[in-house]
Amino acid sequence: MEGDPTLRLRVFDLNCWAIRYLSKRRQERVRLIGNVLRREGFDLVLLQEVWSEQDYSDLKVKLGGCYPFSHYFRSGVIGSGLCVFSRFPILDTLLYQYSLNGYPYMLQHGDWFCGKSVGLVIIKISGIIFNVYVTHLHAEYCREKDAYLPHRLVQAWELAQFIRHTSKAADVVLLGGDLNMHPEDVGIRLLRGWTGLRDAFAEAARFEGCEDGCTLVPNNCFTVKTELLPFPLGIRIDYILYKAVSSFTVKCEELKTTTGTAPGMDIPFSDHEAVMATLHIQRQGRAAGAPLGAAEPTLADVVTEARTEVGVGLRAAQQQRYSAGRMAVLALLLLLLQALAALGVLAGLAAGQPFPKLSFSLLAFLAIGVLLLATGLHLFHTMEVKMLQGTEEQMRMVLRALQERPSDG
Amino acid sequence: MEGDPTLRLRVFDLNCWAIRYLSKRRQERVRLIGNVLRREGFDLVLLQEVWSEQDYSDLKVKLGGCYPFSHYFRSGVIGSGLCVFSRFPILDTLLYQYSLNGYPYMLQHGDWFCGKSVGLVIIKISGIIFNVYVTHLHAEYCREKDAYLPHRLVQAWELAQFIRHTSKAADVVLLGGDLNMHPEDVGIRLLRGWTGLRDAFAEAARFEGCEDGCTLVPNNCFTVKTELLPFPLGIRIDYILYKAVSSFTVKCEELKTTTGTAPGMDIPFSDHEAVMATLHIQRQGRAAGAPLGAAEPTLADVVTEARTEVGVGLRAAQQQRYSAGRMAVLALLLLLLQALAALGVLAGLAAGQPFPKLSFSLLAFLAIGVLLLATGLHLFHTMEVKMLQGTEEQMRMVLRALQERPSDG
Numbered sequence: 168m169e170g171d172p173t174l175r176l177r178v179f180d181l182n183c184w185a186i187r188y189l190s191k192r193r194q195e196r197v198r199l200i201g202n203v204l205r206r207e208g209f210d211l212v213l214l215q216e217v218w219s220e221q222d223y224s225d226l227k228v229k230l231g232g233c234y235p236f237s238h239y240f241r242s243g244v245i246g247s248g249l250c251v252f253s254r255f256p257i258l259d260t261l262l263y264q265y266s267l268n269g270y271p272y273m274l275q276h277g278d279w280f281c282g283k284s285v286g287l288v289i290i291k292i293s294g295i296i297f298n299v300y301v302t303h304l305h306a307e308y309c310r311e312k313d314a315y316l317p318h319r320l321v322q323a324w325e326l327a328q329f330i331r332h333t334s335k336a337a338d339v340v341l342l343g344g345d346l347n348m349h350p351e352d353v354g355i356r357l358l359r360g361w362t363g364l365r366d367a368f369a370e371a372a373r374f375e376g377c378e379d380g381c382t383l384v385p386n387n388c389f390t391v392k393t394e395l396l397p398f399p400l401g402i403r404i405d406y407i408l409y410k411a412v413s414s415f416t417v418k419c420e421e422l423k424t425t426t427g428t429a430p431g432m433d434i435p436f437s438d439h440e441a442v443m444a445t446l447h448i449q450r451q452g453r454a455a456g457a458p459l460g461a462a463e464p465t466l467a468d469v470v471t472e473a474r475t476e477v478g479v480g481l482r483a484a485q486q487q488r489y490s491a492g493r494m495a496v497l498a499l500l501l502l503l504l505q506a507l508a509a510l511g512v513l514a515g516l517a518a519g520q521p522f523p524k525l526s527f528s529l530l531a532f533l534a535i536g537v538l539l540l541a542t543g544l545h546l547f548h549t550m551e552v553k554m555l556q557g558t559e560e561q562m563r564m565v566l567r568a569l570q571e572r573p574s575d576g
Numbered sequence: 577m578e579g580d581p582t583l584r585l586r587v588f589d590l591n592c593w594a595i596r597y598l599s600k601r602r603q604e605r606v607r608l609i610g611n612v613l614r615r616e617g618f619d620l621v622l623l624q625e626v627w628s629e630q631d632y633s634d635l636k637v638k639l640g641g642c643y644p645f646s647h648y649f650r651s652g653v654i655g656s657g658l659c660v661f662s663r664f665p666i667l668d669t670l671l672y673q674y675s676l677n678g679y680p681y682m683l684q685h686g687d688w689f690c691g692k693s694v695g696l697v698i699i700k701i702s703g704i705i706f707n708v709y710v711t712h713l714h715a716e717y718c719r720e721k722d723a724y725l726p727h728r729l730v731q732a733w734e735l736a737q738f739i740r741h742t743s744k745a746a747d748v749v750l751l752g753g754d755l756n757m758h759p760e761d762v763g764i765r766l767l768r769g770w771t772g773l774r775d776a777f778a779e780a781a782r783f784e785g786c787e788d789g790c791t792l793v794p795n796n797c798f799t800v801k802t803e804l805l806p807f808p809l810g811i812r813i814d815y816i817l818y819k820a821v822s823s824f825t826v827k828c829e830e831l832k833t834t835t836g837t838a839p840g841m842d843i844p845f846s847d848h849e850a851v852m853a854t855l856h857i858q859r860q861g862r863a864a865g866a867p868l869g870a871a872e873p874t875l876a877d878v879v880t881e882a883r884t885e886v887g888v889g890l891r892a893a894q895q896q897r898y899s900a901g902r903m904a905v906l907a908l909l910l911l912l913l914q915a916l917a918a919l920g921v922l923a924g925l926a927a928g929q930p931f932p933k934l935s936f937s938l939l940a941f942l943a944i945g946v947l948l949l950a951t952g953l954h955l956f957h958t959m960e961v962k963m964l965q966g967t968e969e970q971m972r973m974v975l976r977a978l979q980e981r982p983s984d985g
Contacts, residue, residue: 260973263672529941549653
């Protein structure tokens with residue numbers, strides 16, 4: 168390391184849990200976050216769940232001095248919640264919204280309304296091009312029966328594809344965010360395997376913080392303790408990942424997490440712990456990168472595993488599409504039947520009044536409601552099926568390429 | 577040109593107008609398209625509006641011999657309609673769905689359901705990396721009062737951004753598709769200015785086909801003649817664009833369009849004319865590219881013009897969001913009033929039965945319907961506002977960068 172000039176980069180990542188009206192002590196915590204960012208003077212700050220643009224604007228004003236460059240990514244009904252603050256000029260940005268992101272009717276899980284995305288900012292520091300990605304994947308509400316696993320896998324796949332396709336001119340790739348996956352989960356193995364990204368926690372020369380690098384810990388007064396019962400130490404779902412794409416090396420000198428409360432405070436910054444990495448970037452003669460050749464059999468296994476899970480999701484989505492379609496047809500039939508009966512009465516075929524007007528009208532309205540709802544659901548699940556099929560096919564293509572590669576030389 | 581080895585690439589682009597149950601003589605035309613593609617043996621075929629996966633599969637089977645590689649891009653409810661057939665292996669693919677694409681309630685215009693996207697396939701021919709993009713932007717239904725202009729501009733912008741960010745490792749960039757924009761429209765100037773793509777029609781050494789390169793012509797028996805009344809020659813909205821990114825040059829040797837009927841047939845392939853380009857790609861010593869420096873003042877003007885249009889769309893979307901929100905609040909108030917009245921009756925405050933049950937229930941159902949609909953619209957227009965704001969901000973950032981560049985050196 169010595170001899171050559173190295174660049175030292177301090178990166179801060181946090182899921183801020185700043186949901187207007189819902190998150191506890193939000194404004195106070197956003198102020199605290201602003202304070203620590205100003206005091207510590209990181210080079211790069213990657214935030215998630217900054218749902219309120221007002222919070223972003225407040226942070227922007229507060230941090231203007233030490234982080235003159237920033238970007239807020241807009242998407243979905245509520246927003247993407249993603250933003251970046253930087254000491255160095257942001258040259259360009261791009262947002263990619265994941266094609267699947269839960270269900271609009273799962274109001275209690277709200278993910279669909281957030282337009283979950285990955286944001287890219289391009290930054291040049293000392294002539295080195297950094298592609299910095301910030302993202303937040305679909306939450307896991309029940310680990311035993313995780314209905315959102317296929318959606319999260321599609322997101323992990325799209326994230327990996329987006330990074331691969333957009334980072335070809337970058338010297339260094341950084342990804343920070345709440346991936347909502349444990350380190351051994353198939354989605355994170357897929358992301359790491361397919362992009363070659365390394366886990367700052369695993370690579371760090373020094374670590375300080377929650378045991379095992381956990382970022383959702385029982386020690387934090389805002390976490391839901393029952394959800395963490397199976398994990399007495401907590402779970403690690405927030406990451407800083409990196410790789411050098413061309414003739415550079417990146418090393419993680421130090422990784423830190425907060426430990427339940429913000430340093431010197433009585434409350435935490437968020438229900439998540441912050442992840443802080445100190446990276447060393449050095450130019451070197453030969454191109455660096457993970458020895459992909461050796462890792463390929465493993466990668467094929469991971470892609471196969473992910474593809475199986477996407478297939479499970481696909482069959483579930485097809486089943487739901489079918490059920491919604493059948494419901495719509497039944498509602499339509501009921502409406503037609505009612506229309507026929509009403510016509511019969513009008514034509515004088517039936518004597519007197521065979522059914523009470525009120526129940527008749529209520530039934531018709533109910534049928535119309537069910538018809539509209541079921542049609543909407545059918546359309547939604549049709550889209551879901553298409554995206555799952557598309558991902559499955561892409562994975563199949565990649566598997567074929569991985570298997571053929573040795574013969575291609 | 578002579579001396580150095582050159583690569584000759586024949587590209588075919590067509591909006592196939594293959595909508596199940598709606599497009600006239602669809603199956604016959606898809607067969608015709610398959611026949612000509614097999615007979616002519618292009619290198620690369622870019623198709624749009626292949627809405628039925630069955631049509632794609634039929635083409636795939638038929639063309640397997642001469643185009644062993646193909647990809648169908650899935651998205652939206654109906655699909656993206658985009659597919660690619662290639663004589664050369666497809667190394668990788670990526671789909672980017674535009675964030676805005678019309679309105680779900682404009683059923684007669686159907687664009688929203690198509691999940692309009694840009695598809696990328698990466699192809700390597702003789703060691704040259706081609707990034708090939710195929711796309712289809714939102715249709716223009718009324719040129720005088722084009723309500724979809726802001727959406728199409730957002731799409732053109734996202735298309736340009738997607739190409740810029742994903743093509744950095746490419747040697748040659750090709751874009752084919754139905755852009756639904758006339759050559760002088762702001763969207764196409766924006767796309768060309770911001771990516772440096774060149775128009776094969778304008779650059780072609782030889783041209784053969786409809787006058788002015790038009791691709792929607794009165795001569796075609798499937799076009800709607802009244803829509804083309806202001807344009808006696810027709811309009812040009814289907815394009816093949818290209819550029820060389822690194823040390824390559826691309827020249828368009830020849831451009832052809834079909835002319836109303838397919839060669840040797842009594843009907844056309846589609847309501848659009850096909851565009852066929854013969855490109856010459858040659859390696860050269862120095863990097864080629866449009867002299868961006870000189871073009872920058874013009875580019876700034878184009879971005880400003882586009883931003884103004886996006887701003888107009890933003891204000892319209894904000895107005896619609898407000899109206900939908902107000903409607904939802906009114907419906908909610910009506911429901912609350914009814915609930916109060918009903919409670920009053922139940923509590924015996926009102927003597928007898930003050931309102932007929934039937935009208936009362938119908939009114940309640942109506943209010944619920946309006947509430948749901950207006951809430952849905954409000955959410956939709958909130959998303960629209962966010963995306964328009966995001967695009968406007970990105971454009972503002974680019975303008976600032978364009979203005980600052982001279983001082984940066």
